[in-house]
Amino acid sequence: MAGSKVSSFAAVAFLAYAIIMLPVMARAAAAHSSAPAPAPANDGTTIDQGIAYLLMLLALVLTYLIH
Template sequence: MEGTAVARLSAVIFFLFFMVGIVRGKAQDSSSPAPAPISNGMAVDQGIAYILMFVALLLTYLLH
């Protein structure tokens, strides 16, 4: 019996600390929003893909 009471008490303490951490994390979300990203990574990836496709097309044309 005593082991389950200790386990239950430790679970309750863990839950309370976990909830306090969540509440404190949510409280910090009310600050100013994050700055906008300087460069769009997706556009850079798409540009690299277009360059690679152009190089592949050029090599195919030259080797044929």
């Protein structure tokens, strides 16, 4: 019985929070929708390539140490 009271309270609290936050979130969404997002300065390929080179170097060193 105690578990059902807790889950009922949690459901009511969640619904109350959702109803209260709905206008706040709608205003925030409307305020942010006017300007487009800026273009990314770096697409990450340089970082990915650097990580790949480091992994290849690590594989080369491990291969040398094992043989």
